[in-house]
Amino acid sequence: MKTTGNTIFLTGGTSGIGLGLARRFRDLGNTVVISGRRKDLLDQLAADEGFGTVELDVADPASIAAAYESVTTRYPETNVLITMAGVMRGEDLLDPAHLETAEEAIEINLLGTIRSITKFLPFLLDKPEATIVTVSSGLAFTPLVVTPTYNATKAAVHSYSEALRAQLRGTNVQVMELVPPAVQTYLFEGKAPDPSWMPLEEYVDGTMQAFADQPDAHEVLFGVGFLRNSELENRYAETFATLNNH
Template sequence: MNISGNTIFIPGATSGIGLALALRLHDRGNTVIVGGRREDRLAAIAAEHPGISSVRIDTADADSIDTAARTVLSAHPDLNVVIAMAGIMRAEDWTTREGFLATAEETVVTNILGPIRLIGAFIEHLRAQPDATIMTVSSGLAFAPLRVTPTYNASKAAIHMLSESLRLQFAGTSVSVLELEPPAVRTALMPGHEENESAMPLDEFVDEVTSLLENQPDATEIQVERVKFLRYGEARGDYATVVATLNRTDPHTR
């Protein structure tokens, strides 16, 4: 993915990693459209950052995705990058019959069906572009499980394999598939996450991601150094240690 000269749609960019990345990509000379559910946040972002436009989208709602796709493509026919940023992370306790199933289903709809539907809504347009990118967002927890978020872990593992599979299908076409794999980052993804001192500061994370995008334009996975402990535990042969360390040090590590 080239770091500049793109037209980029980022659903899930009203806060956290999505917003920080949207601002950084805008500063690098890209046309950026942010998407989210809260119209007040979308309006505030557009007002505070001239040149960034916004579209309401709820990625848990198939009709909302279709409507947003039509709106974005009508206003930005040169769109060539879609970043499927929107996602949720919820704690679950499967040792009790109460509460976990609704949370698990909501996570699957948002974190798996959402990106699938989003890519489906834009893929025909992207395939017609001379150079296009789909960026998915998985997690270090796709490769090592956090005990308190089983469905989140599974959803991100699914996104990793979806990314791998789509990359095979689009090989030789104008569409690249790029997977962003965050470690724990100080955002509001879960309660208390923004104050988590063991998590990576947001600005530091986005700085490193931007540098990787710039210096590795042909990369297939964007991995900051901090995520490699989780990403490569099995390959290194210390997977059990990684899992034990992850679940001993921080109950809210992404």
């Protein structure tokens, strides 16, 4: 993926890693369109920071279809889709009420990703140097016990990304998977950022450098090797215990 000269649409992008990356891509001269459910926040970001904005709830297929029409009409040069929208909530699996949380995570993190890609893919197939960037997590590879369905959705996004890349081999569409570590954002609902997590600006700096240094990478990795490579390096049990004891 080239880092300049793109028109980029992010599902999500109004806060956290999404907004951090949106700002960096914008500053490199890309046209960046962000989305979210809060029109007031989108309007503020458009006015203050010059982003294109589109209202979008990735849990709603009709909203995805409407966002697609808006993006492709207003920004016909769109050649990059980043599926950033996601939720992360804790679950007590002994409490049947956790099912609602699990269903929401699957609807947003997994189905939202699949539906967004499915809607935009035919359009991207006609664009030169097109890229789809999916977003998984280090927890896809070493799970956090308190967020079981979040972990599972991100493991599914990883698997889906691998299959998508293989099926798109020979086309003009590149598939990259962004694999974040624990970053100091408010993604984990109900939990303030932990000082032990990576500072957001450090993560964005490292990730943008990774995009620049490895434009053909299948996975965009920065600061996540502890989780991503635990099984590959034969230390999964130790890493799982360390993560969850912490």
